[in-house]
Amino acid sequence: MPAVSENGAGADFGVRLKDATAATVLTVLLCVPIILFHADADIDGVLQPIPRPWAVAIFALLAFFGRLAVHNFSAGATREAKPASRLWSVVRAAGAKYLPIVGLAALFLYPFVILMALGSGGSLKWVDTYGIQILIYVMLGWGLNIVVGLAGLLDLGYAAFYAVGAYSYALLATTFGLSFWVCLPLAGMLAALWGVMLGFPVLRLRGDYLAIVTLAFGEIIRTILVNWVSFTHGSAGIASIPKITFFGLRFADQPGGFDAFFHLDYSPLHGKMFLYYVILCLALITNVVSMRLRRLPIGRAWEALREDEIACRSLGVNTTNTKLTAFALGAFFGGLAGSFFAVRQGFISPESFTFSESATILAIVVLGGMGSQIGVAFAAVFLIGGFEMLRELDFLRAIMANGTGVFLICLVVAAFGIIRSRGLAVQVAIVAVGAVFALRAFHLLPDGIVDKFAMPEFDPAQYRGLLFGLAMVVMMVVRPRGFIATRAPSVFLKERKTVSGALVKEGHG
Amino acid sequence: MRWRTDPLLVVEHLTMRFGGLVAVNDLTFQAGRGDITALIGPNGAGKTTVFNCVTGFYKPTEGRLALARVGAVSAADVEALTRSSNKHAITPTGELYLLERMPGNEIGWRARVARTFQNIRLFQGMTALENLMVAHHNTLMLASGFTVLGLFGAPSYRAAEAQAVERAKYWLDKIGLIDRADDSAGELPYGAQRRLEIARAMCTDPALLCLDEPAAGLNPRESMELNALLHSIRDDHKTSILLIEHDMSVVMQISDHVVVLDYGTKIADGTPDEVRNDPKVVAAYLGVADEEELASAEAEIGA
Numbered sequence: 001m002p003a004v005s006e007n008g009a010g011a012d013f014g015v016r017l018k019d020a021t022a023a024t025v026l027t028v029l030l031c032v033p034i035i036l037f038h039a040d041a042d043i044d045g046v047l048q049p050i051p052r053p054w055a056v057a058i059f060a061l062l063a064f065f066g067r068l069a070v071h072n073f074s075a076g077a078t079r080e081a082k083p084a085s086r087l088w089s090v091v092r093a094a095g096a097k098y099l100p101i102v103g104l105a106a107l108f109l110y111p112f113v114i115l116m117a118l119g120s121g122g123s124l125k126w127v128d129t130y131g132i133q134i135l136i137y138v139m140l141g142w143g144l145n146i147v148v149g150l151a152g153l154l155d156l157g158y159a160a161f162y163a164v165g166a167y168s169y170a171l172l173a174t175t176f177g178l179s180f181w182v183c184l185p186l187a188g189m190l191a192a193l194w195g196v197m198l199g200f201p202v203l204r205l206r207g208d209y210l211a212i213v214t215l216a217f218g219e220i221i222r223t224i225l226v227n228w229v230s231f232t233h234g235s236a237g238i239a240s241i242p243k244i245t246f247f248g249l250r251f252a253d254q255p256g257g258f259d260a261f262f263h264l265d266y267s268p269l270h271g272k273m274f275l276y277y278v279i280l281c282l283a284l285i286t287n288v289v290s291m292r293l294r295r296l297p298i299g300r301a302w303e304a305l306r307e308d309e310i311a312c313r314s315l316g317v318n319t320t321n322t323k324l325t326a327f328a329l330g331a332f333f334g335g336l337a338g339s340f341f342a343v344r345q346g347f348i349s350p351e352s353f354t355f356s357e358s359a360t361i362l363a364i365v366v367l368g369g370m371g372s373q374i375g376v377a378f379a380a381v382f383l384i385g386g387f388e389m390l391r392e393l394d395f396l397r398a399i400m401a402n403g404t405g406v407f408l409i410c411l412v413v414a415a416f417g418i419i420r421s422r423g424l425a426v427q428v429a430i431v432a433v434g435a436v437f438a439l440r441a442f443h444l445l446p447d448g449i450v451d452k453f454a455m456p457e458f459d460p461a462q463y464r465g466l467l468f469g470l471a472m473v474v475m476m477v478v479r480p481r482g483f484i485a486t487r488a489p490s491v492f493l494k495e496r497k498t499v500s501g502a503l504v505k506e507g508h509g
Numbered sequence: 510m511r512w513r514t515d516p517l518l519v520v521e522h523l524t525m526r527f528g529g530l531v532a533v534n535d536l537t538f539q540a541g542r543g544d545i546t547a548l549i550g551p552n553g554a555g556k557t558t559v560f561n562c563v564t565g566f567y568k569p570t571e572g573r574l575a576l577a578r579v580g581a582v583s584a585a586d587v588e589a590l591t592r593s594s595n596k597h598a599i600t601p602t603g604e605l606y607l608l609e610r611m612p613g614n615e616i617g618w619r620a621r622v623a624r625t626f627q628n629i630r631l632f633q634g635m636t637a638l639e640n641l642m643v644a645h646h647n648t649l650m651l652a653s654g655f656t657v658l659g660l661f662g663a664p665s666y667r668a669a670e671a672q673a674v675e676r677a678k679y680w681l682d683k684i685g686l687i688d689r690a691d692d693s694a695g696e697l698p699y700g701a702q703r704r705l706e707i708a709r710a711m712c713t714d715p716a717l718l719c720l721d722e723p724a725a726g727l728n729p730r731e732s733m734e735l736n737a738l739l740h741s742i743r744d745d746h747k748t749s750i751l752l753i754e755h756d757m758s759v760v761m762q763i764s765d766h767v768v769v770l771d772y773g774t775k776i777a778d779g780t781p782d783e784v785r786n787d788p789k790v791v792a793a794y795l796g797v798a799d800e801e802e803l804a805s806a807e808a809e810i811g812a
Binding site for chain 1: 564566613614616618623626630634636639642643644645646647653656678687690691692693695710713
């Protein structure tokens with residue numbers, strides 16, 4: 001046997017050598033027109049081509065040895081799955097045990113920690129956009145998770161219930177002057193009513209058909225909001241929605257306001273912090289209710305419905321009521337979140353409840369792992385937090401503006417290609433790109449070329465759709481079942497074994 | 510002869526048409542209380558269609574399906590209920606249900622007819638125990654005050670749930686799956702899945718258990734165990750069984766009463782011994798020797 005393998009290795013080396021030589025030849029051919037000549041001004045100010053064969057030689061050698069290295073790298077790249085270490089399993093068990101408590105404490109302390117770290121002015125953004133904004137989506141994700149993750153009913157129009165909740169509060173508050181705390185349950189119930197109204201016609205639909213009808217429902221609600229001007233003020237939206245109050249105390253710089261009452265210096269942060277705790281509590285209520293429901297017959301019926309509707313019926317489960325309660329409850333929480341959204345913004349318009357809103361919420365649920373509460377929360381932080389982060393990336397804007405960014409992207413693509421690709425042509429192209437980058441890095445490339453790639457208008461936030469799509473594609477390749485791909489059983493005799501996601505049905509109605 | 514003296518299920522003139530296709534044609538038979546009744550016939554004879562009518566998945570085109578869940582019910586009571594627009598009646602002697610008037614989930618919950626499926630329909634992503642817990646849905650739903658009491662952890666609900674878990678444990682033990690209670694149903698071997706489906710149906714506390722080919726795909730040992738399980742269900746749990754089966758050895762060993770279907774029509778009805786020797790049954794299963802015999806056989810069947 002050793003003789004054979006040696007022989008094989010020898011032949012293999014010959015093949016590699018040939019391949020590396022071919023790559024070198026190609027590199028030389030590519031490099032001659034690109035980097036052989038360097039233009040420089042002579043004494044008269046006339047550009048003269050100055051040959052620099054050493055540069056070509058460097059890249060030829062780089063290509064040759066790089067190619068050989070790639071072969072060695074890919075040959076030794078047969079990775080073995082390492083058994084999970086004991087320490088890691090202990091850490092995991094401890095994490096699972098203490099994560100809820102530590103997480104809760106962290107969430108409740110977050111505004112104060114931020115306040116202490118950044119002071120009153122700097123922490124506003126962190127409480128508002130990174131706190132409240134993300135928590136709204138966590139709550140929406142948990143609400144939709146009841147419909148999609150547990151009951152398996154694919155809903156593409158969830159923003160409709162969000163809109164119903166928001167408009168319920170806005171209209172009740174501006175027309176009848178009702179307080180937020182009265183409107184909140186009303187908004188939830190109105191949204192639940194609309195959930196049932198959507199539920200009835202789609203009871204018989206499953207999968208794609210259900211998805212299409214829910215999509216249409218979402219658009220119907222939005223179109224009504226746009227066109228029923230006398231009721232909703234149309235696209236102009238509803239402005240000056242009353243702000244939230246703390247037991248009747250307004251968060252305003254005035255006598256009798258919250259700050260004056262507690263003898264504090266006025267700060268807009270206090271109102272934001274209160275909003276933060278309100279949405280935190282609402283989101284936690286959503287979570288606790290859906291976790292409890294999972295262990296009740298209704299929750300088991302939802303999951304059974306997702307698994308097999310026909311078997312459900314044979315066991316005497318009323319599938320009509322089961323589906324309607326899922327729609328109603330999901331819509332209820334969507335309505336609560338909507339009414340919170342209205343009180344936080346102070347202004348709402350149909351613009352805020354477009355299909356992309358539904359798609360984002362659904363993406364959070366899918367990304368998190370359908371049916372997994374903690375996964376959905378992480379997905380919301382990742383997606384919404386990520387979107388907001390894009391606005392902060394000033395360094396990215398800077399390097400894109402002077403042209404280096406494009407070359408950096410080239411380098412990343414090259415690195416990825418070297419690791420993953422097999423084709424000769426691809427690798428040669430990659431080496432060429434790498435060569436160009438190296439030239440740039442050593443300031444061997446004329447500035448004129450770099451300037452061609454400068455993007456002074458570049459704004460990372462403009463690319464959120466692209467990045468969002470890329471993130472989803474990568475997720476579907478790497479973890480098609482979402483962050484948390486396992487299901488925890490609702491009841492157990494001896495030990496709670498998680499159920500592999502491969503066995504659990506997805507939300508196909 | 511219990512199916513004549515004390516019938517649990519009376520099927521009369523059952524006809525099921527799908528467009529031009531007559532799947533079941535004017536079928537009349539009775540299933541006795543405490544009997545194991547087998548419904549047999551060649552492929553495409555309409556057995557599963559009868560099942561789907563009995564369990565409410567199809568609404569029969571014509572016919573009456575009367576189930577006397579508790580106690581004997583007189584023919585006069587059945588007629589009276591048929592004339593009324595009600596689905597069920599409580600007579601002095603028992604409870605009567607007209608299955609053709611009820612939706613599928615009510616047949617399961619009120620009339621207490623449970624079923625299994627030809628291709629196993631377990632909740633694969635749920636554990637074996639959870640599968641059985643879903644079968645307690647209606648009982649637990651009432652105990653949880655339609656979720657409201659349960660949400661606040663009312664003690665009455667907790668007691669009811671503990672009771673349901675106990676019942677589930679009993680059945681898991683009975684089918685030999687108590688050690689795999691916390692494994693997901695999809696991971697169980699095929700024979701275990703079949704048994705679990707029967708246990709799940711039994712957890713609904715049925716008066717009539719309908720089994721669609723329970724022995725399909727089982728090895729001889731599992732088949733023997735299944736026979737014992739079905740006998741225990743009949744004798745210890747007072748549940749009557751209606752089953753579809755292709756395996757004749759199973760049918761002949763365990764059934765008290767056999768109904769033979771061919772092309773949607775009943776061709777024989779009796780004890781296993783009577784049916785075994787019936788020339789029409791032999792003809793339907795094995796084919797007939799020549800044209801003449803075929804003609805006479807068809808004349809007898811009325812085809």
